[in-house]
Amino acid sequence: MSQEHNPSNLRAEVDRLIAEGSSDAxxxxxxxxxxxxxxxxxxxxxxxxxxxxxxxxxxxxxxIAFLRSFTVEPIVPLLxxxxxxxxxxxxxxxxxxxxxxxxxxxxxxxxxxxxxNAVVLAVRAEDVAPDLAREFAELSPEAAxxxxxxxxxxxxxxxxxxxxxxxxxxxxxxxxxxxHPSLGVLDSQSENGQxxxxxxxxxELRRIAExxxxxxxLDYDALVAxxxxxxxxxxxxxxxxxxxxxxxxxxxxxREWVRFLVPLTGRTAKCLAVDLDNxxxxxxxxxxxxxxxxxxxxxxxxAFQAVQRALLDLSKKGILLxxxxxxxxxxxxxxxxxxxxxLLRSQHFAALRINWTDKSQNxxxxxxxxxxxxxxxxFLDDNPFEREQVRxxxxxxxxxxxxxxxxxxxxxxxxxxxxxxxxxxAEDQQRTAMYAxxxxxxxxxxxxxxxxxxxxxxxxxxxxxxxxxLNLARIAQLTQKTNQFNLTTRxxxxxxxxxxxxxxxxxIFSIRVRxxxxxxxxxxxxxAHDQGDECEIDTFLLSCRVIGRTVETALLxxxxxxxxxxxxxxxxxxxxxxxxNAPARDFYxxxxxxxxxxxxEGSLWSLDLTQQEVAFPTWVKLxxxxxxxx
Amino acid sequence: xxxxxxxxxxxxxTADSSPQTLEAWDSIQHLxxxxxxxxxxxxxxxxxxxxxxxxxxxxxxLVESKLQATPR
Numbered sequence: 006m007s008q009e010h011n012p013s014n015l016r017a018e019v020d021r022l023i024a025e026g027s028s029d030a031x032x033x034x035x036x037x038x039x040x041x042x043x044x045x046x047x048x049x050x051x052x053x054x055x056x057x058x059x060x061x062x063x064x065x066x067x068x069i070a071f072l073r074s075f076t077v078e079p080i081v082p083l084l085x086x087x088x089x090x091x092x093x094x095x096x097x098x099x100x101x102x103x104x105x106x107x108x109x110x111x112x113x114x115x116x117x118x119x120x121x122n123a124v125v126l127a128v129r130a131e132d133v134a135p136d137l138a139r140e141f142a143e144l145s146p147e148a149a150x151x152x153x154x155x156x157x158x159x160x161x162x163x164x165x166x167x168x169x170x171x172x173x174x175x176x177x178x179x180x181x182x183x184x185h186p187s188l189g190v191l192d193s194q195s196e197n198g199q200x201x202x203x204x205x206x207x208x209e210l211r212r213i214a215e216x217x218x219x220x221x222x223l224d225y226d227a228l229v230a231x232x233x234x235x236x237x238x239x240x241x242x243x244x245x246x247x248x249x250x251x252x253x254x255x256x257x258x259x260r261e262w263v264r265f266l267v268p269l270t271g272r273t274a275k276c277l278a279v280d281l282d283n284x285x286x287x288x289x290x291x292x293x294x295x296x297x298x299x300x301x302x303x304x305x306x307x308a309f310q311a312v313q314r315a316l317l318d319l320s321k322k323g324i325l326l327x328x329x330x331x332x333x334x335x336x337x338x339x340x341x342x343x344x345x346x347x348l349l350r351s352q353h354f355a356a357l358r359i360n361w362t363d364k365s366q367n368x369x370x371x372x373x374x375x376x377x378x379x380x381x382x383x384f385l386d387d388n389p390f391e392r393e394q395v396r397x398x399x400x401x402x403x404x405x406x407x408x409x410x411x412x413x414x415x416x417x418x419x420x421x422x423x424x425x426x427x428x429x430x431a432e433d434q435q436r437t438a439m440y441a442x443x444x445x446x447x448x449x450x451x452x453x454x455x456x457x458x459x460x461x462x463x464x465x466x467x468x469x470x471x472x473x474x475l476n477l478a479r480i481a482q483l484t485q486k487t488n489q490f491n492l493t494t495r496x497x498x499x500x501x502x503x504x505x506x507x508x509x510x511x512x513i514f515s516i517r518v519r520x521x522x523x524x525x526x527x528x529x530x531x532x533a534h535d536q537g538d539e540c541e542i543d544t545f546l547l548s549c550r551v552i553g554r555t556v557e558t559a560l561l562x563x564x565x566x567x568x569x570x571x572x573x574x575x576x577x578x579x580x581x582x583x584x585x586n587a588p589a590r591d592f593y594x595x596x597x598x599x600x601x602x603x604x605x606e607g608s609l610w611s612l613d614l615t616q617q618e619v620a621f622p623t624w625v626k627l628x629x630x631x632x633x634x635x
Numbered sequence: 636x637x638x639x640x641x642x643x644x645x646x647x648x649t650a651d652s653s654p655q656t657l658e659a660w661d662s663i664q665h666l667x668x669x670x671x672x673x674x675x676x677x678x679x680x681x682x683x684x685x686x687x688x689x690x691x692x693x694x695x696x697l698v699e700s701k702l703q704a705t706p707r
Contacts, residue, residue, distance in 0.1 A: 046636060
């Protein structure tokens with residue numbers, strides 16, 4: 006797509022794609038054409054083709070009406086084209102010249118019949134306050150003051166009246182201060198000079214707007230100042246066509262209107278995913294290291310601090326930040342968290358994808374992780390190839406065209422309309438912090454505050470069964486295989502187990518464990534035989550699969566309980582050390598057994614059943630063989 | 636350009652096309668034509684020159700003379 010540098014090729018492509026029914030591709034080419042050559046000449050082509058495509062694409066339908074004191078018609082095609090590239094399909098009504106008051110106060114006016122979603126009140130100081138704008142030098146201070154009050158009062162009445170008839174959004178242009186004040190530099194010496202009074206009117210406009218829901222001020226004065234008051238005006242066009250704005254600034258006016266349309270239609274970006282190398286810092290961390298990358302208050306790092314400041318400001322509006330970088334995780338995280346020049350740290354980011362995978366895939370994952378649509382993502386990367394790749398793979402992502410010069414990065418980010426917001430909630434301001442906390446919560450669940458919490462989390466169930474035909478084979482197998490958690494490592498064949506089972510005074514137990522992840526099956530064996538009023542544990546073993554989860558305690562508790570029930574007064578058992586069974590070494594002392602004897606083979610431990618018991622763990626549910634619960 | 640502005644296929648635009656023959660050529664479209672010409676050819680039209688643009692043919696002549704006058 007970007008190989009076509011010739012705009013007339015793009016035009017032909019658009020026609021061809023529309024003819025063959027590829028609406029999505031056609032609209033992308035149309036947006037590309039507009040991006041390359043925005044202006045009145047291209048606007049006509051773009052507009053006529055929007056009309057062919059608008060019903061075939063999922064655009065936000067929006068009706069906007071202009072109440073105005075100057076010519077705006079030539080700006081409308083530019084506005085429609087700009088809106089289109091932001092996925093907004095605009096239907097525009099332009100009110101009659103200078104009839105804004107009548108349009109507002111008359112409930113049956115064509116304005117209200119149009120049923121707009123938003124109304125722009127675009128009135129210039131020269132038109133609403135000609136005495137202040139032109140004849141200021143002739144006014145006494147008293148008369149000037151009254152003139153200013155008259156204007157403020159007028160706006161208050163019009164906004165109130167509008168709200169009585171419509172709940173649509175109202176965007177009010179502020180008044181422009183004069184390029185050449187009537188009294189020259191004298192004007193700036195007083196709060197009540199020409200500029201001062203217009204500033205006061207604008208201050209009142211903001212106050213009035215705050216008193217209503219959905220009334221917003223478009224700072225026309227600041228817009229003109231940003232582009233230069235001397236360049237903004239076209240006296241010739243004003244005199245011939247009542248168009249006060251110079252031709253090459255018409256697009257800037259259109260774009261300013263779009264800054265309001267984007268949040269009003271919800272075509273905003275909820276998350277900005279950023280590259281690291283040469284985007285958040287100068288240089289490549291993997292090659293130049295911490296000492297080589299440039300980020301800090303001095304040139305050239307200052308440019309990168311500025312773009313980081315821009316990103317921080319976005320996050321304060323509730324826009325999430327994410328990292329999408331091709332880097333070694335350790336290198337990148339070290340720079341992110343330790344470099345002294347960084348304003349942003351890892352905690353400022355709601356998601357991080359630092360790896361060598363393709364960026365489109367990472368962006369898809371980021372959207373999924375943050376539970377936002379892919380069309381709510383914006384992408385910032387200094388590398389034009391990465392940008393093109395993402396544009397091609399994910400056409401719904403807003404890919405920001407970063408200029409080559411890092412000094413221009415911050416302004417480019419701030420200029421993007423997808424980051425504009427008209428309201429700010431407490432939740433917006435806290436959003437990044439909330440995401441950071443949620444990540445910690447998830448991490449804590451992984452590592453657990455205490456082992457008991459982890460055991461409870463497992464939801465283990467234990468089924469204790471005596472040896473039977475059903476489990477004989479498995480029991481014998483476990484005595485043969487188990488090395489680590491095996492206190493005596495006595496190996497038995499099936500026949501031997503079967504023989505043992507027939508002996509009076511010999512008890513063979515098995516334990517079967519289920520937890521939240523599934524059934525582990527038969528994982529433990531204990532063989533005990535009674536000698537008088539003592540019960541000796543001949544074999545006690547556990548599959549390494551379930552070591553360290555108190556399953557062993559459950560088995561021991563069961564043995565102790567059944568021994569006590571049989572009238573035994575003491576429970577004892579040997580620990581015979583091998584090269585592999587160190588995990589079982591402290592099992593008896595941990596459960597309150599006392600050391601009775603020590604020999605070259607091992608140690609003998611004893612528990613007084615009349616004085617002590619082994620508590621069955623509370624977080625393990627004891628299940629009886631037929632599935633019922635104890 | 637005229638085709639785009641007036642919504643008429645290029646084949647139908649002739650030197651004689653004017654506000655009388657093209658329905659879409661009203662005062663606003665006239666202004667749009669002026670802006671488009673100024674932008675495309677990098678010229679500035681005075682109020683008198685704008686008056687002279689009574690047809691497509693006259694507009695073309697006007698632009699050509701302006702382009703010859705200013706060295707590019």
